[in-house]
Amino acid sequence: MPTFMDVHTGFVNATAEDLRKAHEADLAVEADEMVHFEKAWLDPISGKAFCLSTGPDKEAVMRVHSKAGHATSEVYEVPIEV
Amino acid sequence: MPTFMDVHTGFVNATAEDLRKAHEADLAVEADEMVHFEKAWLDPISGKAFCLSTGPDKEAVMRVHSKAGHATSEVYEVPIEV
Numbered sequence: 778m779p780t781f782m783d784v785h786t787g788f789v790n791a792t793a794e795d796l797r798k799a800h801e802a803d804l805a806v807e808a809d810e811m812v813h814f815e816k817a818w819l820d821p822i823s824g825k826a827f828c829l830s831t832g833p834d835k836e837a838v839m840r841v842h843s844k845a846g847h848a849t850s851e852v853y854e855v856p857i858e859v
Numbered sequence: 860m861p862t863f864m865d866v867h868t869g870f871v872n873a874t875a876e877d878l879r880k881a882h883e884a885d886l887a888v889e890a891d892e893m894v895h896f897e898k899a900w901l902d903p904i905s906g907k908a909f910c911l912s913t914g915p916d917k918e919a920v921m922r923v924h925s926k927a928g929h930a931t932s933e934v935y936e937v938p939i940e941v
Contacts, residue, residue: 782900782909784866793939800941818864818911818937825935827864827909829900853907855900857875859882 778811778831781838783852789824796826802845803828810837860893860913863920865934871906878908884927885910892919 788795796819803814812832819826832838835852842848870877878901885896894914901908914920917934924930 780900782902782907791939793941796939796941817941818862819939820864820935820937821939823935825864827935827937853902853905853909855902855909857873857878857901857903859875859878859899 778813778833780855780858781828781830781832781835781852782855783828783830783838783842783849785826785828785842785847785849785851787824788819788821788826791819791821791824791826799826799845799847800828802847803841806844807832807841810841812837812841814841860895860915862937862940863910863912863914863917863934864937865910865912865920865924865931867908867910867924867929867931867933869906870901870908871903873901873903873906873908881908881927881929882910884929885923888926889914889923892923894919894923896923
């Protein structure tokens with residue numbers, strides 16, 4: 778499965794609990810899309826969040842985030858890593 | 860040490876070898892700044908790259924990337940992760 782990094786904005790002042798809940802919302806709906814969200818990082822000052830996932834394609838990743846209530850159009854397939 | 864995610868643009872058509880060399884350039888100069896680059900992901904289509912690091916502050920991360928020849932101003936401290 779390809780790997781994806783996606784970027785969210787607007788999480789200003791979000792807490793660890795907020796991120797945990799958002800991540801659990803992804804996990805709860807991801808199976809239908811054969812996506813798995815592995816990890817997420819949050820900067821509560823800028824409100825940026827980054828999610829690392831695997832899945833069949835970018836659109837599937839977007840649908841999971843959308844169903845989980847935090848849509849983003851900024852999803853990058855990252856086939857190269859080090 | 861705080862954790863940081865930074866974002867680069869302009870790596871269109873970059874290869875795995877290009878990313879490996881860029882990462883090694885970071886590793887070669889990071890010690891002076893007490894920074895460590897742990898991981899990087901690349902989307903050669905959009906040219907976006909994401910780097911995960913630890914270090915004393917955002918400015919130290921920027922200085923390492925700058926010395927390594929691939930400066931970016933887009934560095935986020937990510938104290939919350941899941």
